[in-house]
Every structure is written in structure tokens, then in C-alpha cells.
Amino acid sequence: MGEASGSIYDSLRKKGVSRRDFMKFCSLMAATLALPVGGAAKIAEALEKAPKPTLVWLEFQDCCGNTESFLRANDPTVAQIVLDLLSVDYHETIMAPAGKQAEKSLYDVVKNQKGKYLVVVEGAIPLKDGGVYCTVGGRAAIDIAKEVCGNAMATIAMGACAWDGGIPGAAPNPTGAVGVKDAVKDITLINLPGCPANVVNLTGTIVHLLTFGSLPLTDSMGRPLFAYGHRIHDDCERRAHYDAGRFVQIWGDEGHKKGWCLYQMGCKGPETFKNCPAQRWNQGTSWPVEAGHGCIGCAAPHFWDTMTPFYKRIEQVPGFGVEATADKFGAGLAAATAAGLIVHRIARASKKKSSEEEEK
Amino acid sequence: MPKIAIDPITRIEGHLRIEAQVDAGQVKDAWASGTMFRGIELILKNRDPRDAWAFAQRI
Numbered sequence: 233m234g235e236a237s238g239s240i241y242d243s244l245r246k247k248g249v250s251r252r253d254f255m256k257f258c259s260l261m262a263a264t265l266a267l268p269v270g271g272a273a274k275i276a277e278a279l280e281k282a283p284k285p286t287l288v289w290l291e292f293q294d295c296c297g298n299t300e301s302f303l304r305a306n307d308p309t310v311a312q313i314v315l316d317l318l319s320v321d322y323h324e325t326i327m328a329p330a331g332k333q334a335e336k337s338l339y340d341v342v343k344n345q346k347g348k349y350l351v352v353v354e355g356a357i358p359l360k361d362g363g364v365y366c367t368v369g370g371r372a373a374i375d376i377a378k379e380v381c382g383n384a385m386a387t388i389a390m391g392a393c394a395w396d397g398g399i400p401g402a403a404p405n406p407t408g409a410v411g412v413k414d415a416v417k418d419i420t421l422i423n424l425p426g427c428p429a430n431v432v433n434l435t436g437t438i439v440h441l442l443t444f445g446s447l448p449l450t451d452s453m454g455r456p457l458f459a460y461g462h463r464i465h466d467d468c469e470r471r472a473h474y475d476a477g478r479f480v481q482i483w484g485d486e487g488h489k490k491g492w493c494l495y496q497m498g499c500k501g502p503e504t505f506k507n508c509p510a511q512r513w514n515q516g517t518s519w520p521v522e523a524g525h526g527c528i529g530c531a532a533p534h535f536w537d538t539m540t541p542f543y544k545r546i547e548q549v550p551g552f553g554v555e556a557t558a559d560k561f562g563a564g565l566a567a568a569t570a571a572g573l574i575v576h577r578i579a580r581a582s583k584k585k586s587s588e589e590e591e592k
Numbered sequence: 593m594p595k596i597a598i599d600p601i602t603r604i605e606g607h608l609r610i611e612a613q614v615d616a617g618q619v620k621d622a623w624a625s626g627t628m629f630r631g632i633e634l635i636l637k638n639r640d641p642r643d644a645w646a647f648a649q650r651i
């Protein structure tokens with residue numbers, strides 16, 4: 233923590249990361265960001281020169297799940313690179329100083345690096361009763377967020393709670409919890425919803441910023457298209473079973489053993505946009521649907537209310553695979569009238585290939 | 593007796609504040625407070641019991 237000098241590549245070299253591993257990382261990032269040919273070289277060139285950006289990590293009404301995700305980058309080399317991309321000057325869960333010394337590290341950054349540092353926010357911000365439901369160092373989360381995000385180059389809201397209030401914001405929202413977008417206005421903000429968000433998407437966002445000097449393109453909900461531009465259902469390896477009408481009916485039945493579609497068991501993949509099937513979890517070993525459980529829709533707006541009960545199947549499957557992004561999907565959702573599987577299967581026959589909306 | 597406060601306590605998950613009354617280098621009394629509340633129990637009410645694991649698992 234705290235060392236902010238030298239380029240990212242220099243500091244990696246000093247730590248023994250080989251050129252080969254560095255290039256592998258750049259290729260992974262280029263693929264994650266869906267960059268055209270030459271993307272990896274461009275990223276490498278940028279990281280060779282770019283100084284480490286300072287990052288402060290604010291935890292509010294959180295469970296630390298995104299921190300866990302952050303600290304569990306795919307493999308040791310990637311983990312090292314991710315931690316090395318940044319100079320993490322403040323992070324309550326991992327920093328050595330406590331109390332006043334910790335708070336000093338935070339406000340030193342705000343004061344001395346105004347407009348130059350990055351903020352990751354994890355957790356919701358409670359507004360009820362003057363913000364008493366979350367305080368750090370005696371200050372309400374909302375006041376901290378206004379000051380720290382307000383003076384940053386950019387803020388990354390990581391996880392469902394920082395995006396739209398998440399679980400603290402679920403009905404009846406006892407503490408008046410909201411996400412950063414509703415708590416702090418007029419800031420440069422990008423949202424990485426999910427419970428948790430995948431560290432690959434955090435890294436991709438930061439690498440994009442370092443390489444192109446701008447945040448990645450987003451949809452109308454402020455989520456980067458590279459990570460939230462595809463529907464789970466359209467990239468799911470069980471999709472062939474869905475299309476063929478082979479559904480798990482009871483946990484542990486024959487279909488479940490054979491890896492059939494989890495739609496009837498409540499899978500929310502048809503309404504959720506995130507790159508889980510491609511990026512996966514736990515060192516890239518698997519993801520929920522592969523492990524045999526439906527997607528619970530954790531990247532969807534207000535999913536604790538809109539995607540529950542988790543084990544009840546969605547009545548209507550809107551958008552028969554023609555929507556490429558969540559923005560178009562919204563329109564499809566309103567127009568969808570088809571209920572049940574039979575109608576869906578007929579409609580699927582007329583499915584059009586979705587157009588690529590990724591940033592080129 | 594002077595009272596000191598350490599807030600935030602770092603390297604733990606959750607938000608914690610410790611106040612201690614110190615007399616000649618000795619802690620005489622101390623108070624711990626969790627400084628974050630979400631109301632998960634209230635949020636859990638009236639929901640499908642099968643979803644409880646997901647709501648209640650977090651710290």
C-alpha cells in the first residue's frame with residue numbers, strides 16, 4: 233500500500249512477473265474487453281508507461297463479498313498484477329492502520345490527489361434518519377461518499393448494494409439504503425452490479441481506463457457493455473436443453489444429473505445480463521449454472537425483490553434471443569406476452585441472430 | 593479519566609468502533625459498537641423460506 237511511483241510494468245518486473253505472464257494478462261484483458269486485434273499490444277504499451285493510479289476503497293452497508301472477489305483474482309500472477317495495477321491507499325478490511333491513522337490515509341488522498349484518484353464503493357448508503365445506520369470514524373456514509381467520490385477522477389460502484397441499494401435496499405428497506413448513483417450526483421460513475429461483481433470486470437474497467445483514458449461504454453443503467461452486454465441465457469451451456477425442452481423438474485432428478493436446463497427450478501438466466509458463463513468464478517473453475525443451481529439474477533436491478541422467490545420459475549420469458557443488450561431487452565420485456573414453454577419454442581424458430589453491440 | 597475511540601477498527605469485516613476509558617496506561621472500561629445496520633431480519637419477513645439462505649448468509 234501507499235507506493236505510487238514508477239509504471240505498473242516496472243513494478244511488476246521488480247516483483248518477478250515475467251514478460252510472458254505480463255503479455256498473457258494483457259491478452260486476457262483484451263479478450264475480456266472484446267477489443268479488436270492488436271488490443272493486447274495496446275494495453276501492454278499503456279501499462280508500460282502508465283503510473284499506478286491511487287485507489288481508495290470505501291465500505292458502507294456491505295458484507296465484504298466484493299472485497300473477497302477482488303482478493304481472489306484468477307491465478308497468482310493475475311492476482312499480483314491486479315493488486316499491482318493500483319496503489320491501494322485505503323481499504324478498511326486489508327489496511328494496517330486503524331482509527332484516526334486510517335482516516336488520515338483516506339483524507340490525505342482526497343486532499344493531495346484531488347481529481348486524480350479512483351474510488352471503489354462497496355455496499356449501500358443509508359439515507360434514513362440522517363444516515364445513522366452506517367458510520368465510519370463517526371461520519372455518516374453519505375457524507376463520506378459525497379466528499380470522497382465528489383473529488384475523485386472516477387467512482388466504481390462494485391456489487392449490487394453499491395449499484396442500487398442491493399440487499400439493505402430490499403423491501404421494506406429499513407434504513408433507506410440506496411446505491412451511489414442515487415446518493416451522490418454529478419460524479420463520473422460506472423457500475424459493476426452483481427452479488428458479488430467479478431474481479432475480472434473490475435480489472436477490465438481499470439485497464440480500459442489506463443489504456444484509453446476513458447471508462448468503457450455502458451448501457452442505460454451505467455453498466456459496462458463488455459461485462460453486462462450479454463444475457464446469461466444466451467451464453468449458457470445448458471441452452472441446448474432449454475431449446476429442446478429438457479428441464480430439471482426436481483432437484484436430483486435424472487435431468488439434474490444429466491445437466492439439463494434449470495429454468496423450471498427458477499433460473500433467472502433469461503432475465504440477467506452478465507458475463508458469468510464466459511468469465512466464471514473460483515479461479516475460472518465453474519459458475520452457478522454449471523454447478524447445478526439456477527442463476528439468481530444478481531446483476532438485475534433490485535434483484536432481491538424482482539428476482540425472488542429464487543426457486544419460482546419466471547412466468548414469461550421475454551425476448552427470444554433477439555435482444556443484444558439490456559437496453560433493448562427492457563423494450564422486449566414490456567412487449568413480451570408469451571407465457572409458457574410451447575409458445576416460446578415456436579418463437580425461437582424465428583429467432584434472429586443478435587447484433588454485436590460491443591465496443592469495437 | 594481520558595476516553596479514547598478507535599474507529600474504524602480495520603482488518604475485520606464489518607464496521608466496528610471501540611471506545612476505552614484509560615487510566616495511567618490501563619484500560620478501565622471499554623465499549624464496542626457495530627456502526628452499521630441493515631435490518632436483514634426485517635427484510636426477511638414474509639419471504640419465501642427457501643430464499644432465506646441467500647438473505648441471511650452475509651455478515
Ligand code: SF4
Nearest residue numbers: 468471493494499501
Ligand atoms: S434457463 Fe438458465 S439453465 Fe436454462 S438455458 Fe437459460 S440460463 Fe441456462
Ligand code: SF4
Nearest residue numbers: 506508527528529530
Ligand atoms: S450466474 Fe447469475 S446469480 Fe450467479 S453470479 Fe452470475 S449473474 Fe449472478
